[in-house]
Amino acid sequence: MLEFVALRVARMFVTIFVIVTAVFFATRLSGDALDFVVAPGMTEEDRIALTAYYGLDGTTWQQYVRYLGAFMQGEFGLSFLERRPVAEIVAERIWPSLQLLLASVGFTLSVSIPLGVIAAVYRQSWIGSAVMSLAFLGYAIPNFVLATLLVLIFAYTLNWLPVVGNGTVWHFLMPTFALSAYMIAGLTRFTRNAMLDVLSQDYMRTARAKGLAERVVILKHGLRNASITVLSVVGLQIAGLAASGSVVVETIFSWPGLGDLLVESAIRRDYPVLQFGVLSVAVAVILINTIVDLAYTWADPRLRLARA
Amino acid sequence: MADIPDTAPSRLRLPRLGLRDLWAEADSIQRIAALLAISLALAALLAPWIAPYDPTAQSLLSRLRPPVGFERFKDGFWLGTDELGRDMLSRGLYGLRLTLTLAMLGACIGLAVGSVLGLLAGVVGGIADSLVMALVDVQIAVPFTLIALLVVAVFGADIEVLIIVLGVYGWEQYARIVRGEVLKLREMPFVEAARATGASQARIALVHILPNVTSPLVVQFTLAFSNIVLLESTLSFLGLGVQPPTATLGSMVGIGRDYMPSAPWIVMVPAVAILLVTFAVQIMGDWLRDRADVRLRGR
Numbered sequence: 001m002l003e004f005v006a007l008r009v010a011r012m013f014v015t016i017f018v019i020v021t022a023v024f025f026a027t028r029l030s031g032d033a034l035d036f037v038v039a040p041g042m043t044e045e046d047r048i049a050l051t052a053y054y055g056l057d058g059t060t061w062q063q064y065v066r067y068l069g070a071f072m073q074g075e076f077g078l079s080f081l082e083r084r085p086v087a088e089i090v091a092e093r094i095w096p097s098l099q100l101l102l103a104s105v106g107f108t109l110s111v112s113i114p115l116g117v118i119a120a121v122y123r124q125s126w127i128g129s130a131v132m133s134l135a136f137l138g139y140a141i142p143n144f145v146l147a148t149l150l151v152l153i154f155a156y157t158l159n160w161l162p163v164v165g166n167g168t169v170w171h172f173l174m175p176t177f178a179l180s181a182y183m184i185a186g187l188t189r190f191t192r193n194a195m196l197d198v199l200s201q202d203y204m205r206t207a208r209a210k211g212l213a214e215r216v217v218i219l220k221h222g223l224r225n226a227s228i229t230v231l232s233v234v235g236l237q238i239a240g241l242a243a244s245g246s247v248v249v250e251t252i253f254s255w256p257g258l259g260d261l262l263v264e265s266a267i268r269r270d271y272p273v274l275q276f277g278v279l280s281v282a283v284a285v286i287l288i289n290t291i292v293d294l295a296y297t298w299a300d301p302r303l304r305l306a307r308a
Numbered sequence: 309m310a311d312i313p314d315t316a317p318s319r320l321r322l323p324r325l326g327l328r329d330l331w332a333e334a335d336s337i338q339r340i341a342a343l344l345a346i347s348l349a350l351a352a353l354l355a356p357w358i359a360p361y362d363p364t365a366q367s368l369l370s371r372l373r374p375p376v377g378f379e380r381f382k383d384g385f386w387l388g389t390d391e392l393g394r395d396m397l398s399r400g401l402y403g404l405r406l407t408l409t410l411a412m413l414g415a416c417i418g419l420a421v422g423s424v425l426g427l428l429a430g431v432v433g434g435i436a437d438s439l440v441m442a443l444v445d446v447q448i449a450v451p452f453t454l455i456a457l458l459v460v461a462v463f464g465a466d467i468e469v470l471i472i473v474l475g476v477y478g479w480e481q482y483a484r485i486v487r488g489e490v491l492k493l494r495e496m497p498f499v500e501a502a503r504a505t506g507a508s509q510a511r512i513a514l515v516h517i518l519p520n521v522t523s524p525l526v527v528q529f530t531l532a533f534s535n536i537v538l539l540e541s542t543l544s545f546l547g548l549g550v551q552p553p554t555a556t557l558g559s560m561v562g563i564g565r566d567y568m569p570s571a572p573w574i575v576m577v578p579a580v581a582i583l584l585v586t587f588a589v590q591i592m593g594d595w596l597r598d599r600a601d602v603r604l605r606g607r
Contacts, residue, residue, distance in 0.1 A: 011445070018446050026462055140590045142538050144545045145579045148561060148568070152576075156569045244453035248542055252565075262454070263546050266461035278458050282450045289449065 005294060012290045019282050024067055027271045028060050053078075077272040086276040090258065096166050097250070097257030101242050103172055104179040108238070112184045113230065116191020117223055120199060123192075131188065138185025143245050147178035147252045164254040175253045179245045183238055190233050194226040201225075228299050235292025239285045334595070341591035348585055352405040359398035360384065364553045366392040372571045388573045390564065396577045399555060404581055407556045410467075411536045414474025418536075419529055421475065422482025423518070429483065430490025431513045440483060447480040456539065460548040470549050474540055478532040485528055489521045527596045534589035541582055557582045 070076070076087050119131040154161040154174060162171050198204065199222055207221045208214075243259075250259035258281060265273040334342065351358070367389070374380055375388040375396070382389070387396035429440035447455075456473045463469040493499055494517075502516050541558030543549040550556055552563065557578040564574035 014442070015446055015449050018442070019450060022446070023458065026458055136590070136594075140534075140583070140586045142541055142582060142586060144542055144558075145561065145582055148565060148575055148579060152568055152572055156572075240451040243451040247453050247457070248546065251546060262457055263548075266457045267547060269461055271461070274458060274461055278454045281454055285451060286449045 001298075004297065008290060008294060012286055015286055016283055019286075020068075020071070020279060021064075023275055023279055024064055025060075027275050028063070076276045079273045080270045081268060081273075082270075086272045089273055090261065090277055090280055093256060093258045093261045096255060097246060097259065099166070100172070100175055100179065100246060100250070100255060100257060103176045104183065104242065104245075105234075105238060107176055108180045108183040108187055109234065111180070112187035113191050113223075115184075115188045116230075117195055117218065119188065119192040120195035121218060123196070132192070135185045135188040138181045138188075141181065143178050143182055144248045144252065146181055147174065147249055150174045150178060151252070166253075166255055171253075175249050175255055178252070179242065179249045182245060183241050186237065186241070187230070187234065191226065191230050194229045195222060197229075198222050198226045228296065232292055232296040235288060235295070239288040243281050243285055330599075338591055338595050341588045341595075344584060345588040345592060348404065348588060349408065351401055352408045355401040355405040359395075359401045360386075361395040361398040363394060363398040363402040363555070366394055368392070372567070372574075374571070375573050375577075387577050388571075390574050391567050391571070396573065399560060400557070400577050400581055403555045403557045403560050403578055404585070406550065406554065407537060407540060407558070407582075407585070410471060410474060410540050410556065411533060413471050414477060414536045414540070415529060415533045417471070417475025418478045418532060419482055419525065422479035423486050423521075423525065425479065426483035426486025427490060427513050427518065430487040430494070431509055431517070437487075440487070444480040444483055452477055452539070453542070456543055457548065460543065465548050465551055467550050467554070470540070470543065473543070474536050477536055477539055478528075481528055481532065482525060485524050486521050489524065490517055493517050493520055527593075530589070530593040530596050534586055534593055537582075537585055537589065557585075 067077075074087070076085065078084065079086050079089055082089060115131050115135070119128045119135075122128040122131075151163055151174065155163045161174055162168070163174075165171055166175075204217060204221055207217045212221075246255075246257060247259035247262055249255065250257045251263050254260065258277060262274060262277045262281070265271075265277060331339070331342075370382050370385065370389055372391060373382040373385055373389045375386065378388075385395050385397070387400065389395060390399065425440050425443075429437040455476070459473050459476075460469060490513075499512060499516055502512050507516070540549060540556060541561070544556045544558030545562040547559070547562060549559055552559070555563075560578035561575055561582070564571075564578065567574050
C-alpha cells in the first residue's frame with residue numbers, strides 16, 4: 001500500500017511538472033508577449049527596462065530556469081495589466097469560486113443520489129424513465145445556453161433574480177443551478193448504474209431473504225455498497241467538470257471568481273495571470289484527483305489488498 | 309467537457325448491422341433524433357442555396373425585427389433580424405454550417421491523432437508507450453477548457469487555431485481505446501500468423517489490427533462529436549472562437565446576449581439550434597453505445 005501511495009504521489013508530481021513546463025513554453029510560442037503591453041510611442045530603453053521588469057530578457061531557456069527558480073520560492077510573476085503579483089490577483093478570486101463550487105456540489109449530491117437510486121429501483125416503471133429523461137436533458141443542454149435561458153426567464157421576464165455579482169443568497173440561485181445541471185445529469189446516470197450493479201448481487205437477495213424491510217435493503221445494503229464507486233466519481237469528475245463549467249457560468253453572471261479571471265486574462269492577453277490561473281486550477285484538480293484515488297483505494301478492501 | 313462514462317470504452321464492441329436493422333429496432337425518440345440529425349446536416353450542407361439572404365448583409369432600416377407572428381414582423385425575415393438588420397434565418401443556417409464543419413474537422417483530427425498515437429503505443433511499446441501514456445495522463449488531469457483558453461489566448465482567436473484546439477480534444481480517449489485493443493489483439497492467433505509469415509510491424513498495425521478497432525472508435529467518435537460541438541459553442545460564446553462577422557451558433561448566443569432584454573429572439577434562434585444539434589447527436593451517441601455494450605442490454 002505504501003509503495004502504491006508513493007508511486008501515485010510521484011506520478012502526480014511528474015504530471016504537475018509537465019504541465020508547468022508545457023504552460024511556460026506555450027506562452028512563449030506566441031512570440032513577444034510584451035507586444036500587447038508596450039505602448040506605441042515607447043523608446044527602446046523603456047522597452048528593454050520593461051522586458052527586464054517582467055523577467056522576459058535572455059533566451060527562452062534562461063527564462064525557463066529563472067521561472068522554475070522563482071516558482072520554488074513562491075514568486076509567480078507580475079500581471080502585465082495590473083502590475084502586481086499574479087498570486088495576489090488569483091488569491092482574491094479563490095473564495096468566490098469555492099463558494100459557488102461548494103453550493104453546486106452540495107446541490108448536485110443532494111439531488112442526483114436520490115434520483116439515481118429511484119431510477120435504479122423503479123427502472124421498469126415510468127418513474128425511472130422520467131428521471132433518466134431529465135438526466136438526459138441536463139446532458140444535452142450546454143451550460144451557457146441554460147444560463148442564458150435562466151437569465152432571460154428569471155431576470156428579464158419575471159424580474160425575480162439578480163444577474164450580476166455574488167452579493168446575496170439570491171445571487172447564488174441561477175449560477176448554482178447552471179453549474180449543477182450537467183453534473184447532476186452525469187451523477188444521476190452514474191448512481192443509477194452503480195446501484196443496478198449492486199442490486200443484482202447475491203447479498204441483496206440474502207438481505208431480502210432475511211426478511212429485512214425493502215427500504216433497509218436498498219439504502220443500507222444497496223446504496224452503501226454503491227456509494228464508494230459513486231463518491232470516487234464525484235471526486236474524479238466533479239473537479240474537472242466544475243473547473244470547465246465555472247469558466248462559463250462565472251463569465252455569464254460576472255461572478256468574481258477564477259473562471260471569470262481566466263477568460264478575462266485570456267481575452268486581454270495578460271499571460272502571467274492566465275499562466276498562473278491555469279496552473280492553480282490544474283494543480284487543484286490534480287491534487288483532488290490524487291487524494292480521491294488514494295481514498296478510494298483505501299476504502300475498498302479489494303483494491304487495498306490488490307495494490308498492497 | 310469531461311464526460312462521465314457509464315462504461316469503460318475498451319469493452320465496447322459494435323456488431324455489424326445494416327442501417328435497416330438499426331432503424332427497425334430504434335424506439336420513437338431515436339427515430340426522431342435520427343431524422344433531426346439528417347435534416348440538420350442537410351440544412352448545413354445546403355445553407356448557401358436555401359438561405360434567403362447573405363448572412364452578413366446588413367439592413368439598418370430593418371434592425372431588431374421580431375420573428376413571424378409578433379408585432380413589427382417584417383415580411384421575408386421569418387426568424388427576425390439582429391442588431392444590424394441581418395436575417396436571423398440566414399445567419400442561423402450559416403452558423404449551423406460552420407459549427408458542424410468545425411466540429412467534424414475537430415473530431416476527425418482527434419480520431420486520427422489519437423488512433424495513430426494509440427497504435428504507436430500498443431504496437432511499438434517500450435519508450436513510445438510510456439511517453440504516450442504520460443501525455444494521456446496529463447491530458448486527462450487538466451480540464452480541457454483550460455487548455456483551450458490558454459491555446460486560444462496565445463495563438464489568437466483564429467479559425468485555424470480553433471480547429472486545432474477542437475482536434476486536440478479527446479485524442480486521449482481514442483489513444484486509450486486503440487492501445488487497449490492492440491494489446492489484446494496482439495496475442496490473437498491471426499496476428500501471430502501474420503507475424504510468422506513475415507509481415508512488417510506497420511502492416512500488422514494497419515491491415516490486421518486497425519480494422520478490428522473500428523467499432524469502439526465509431527462509438528467514441530459519436531460521443532466526442534457532441535462534446536466538440538459543445539466545446540466549440542462554448543469557446544465562441546466566450547468570444548474566443550471565430551471572430552465577427554463570421555458566426556457560429558455559439559458566438560451568436562454570446563453576442564446576442566447584449567440585446568436579450570429587448571430582442572430575445574437573437575439569442576433564442578441560435579440557442580434552440582444548438583439544443584437541436586446536441587439533442588440529436590447525444591441520442592445517437594447513447595444509442596450506439598448502448599447497442600455496443602452487451603452489459604447494458606435489457607436495462
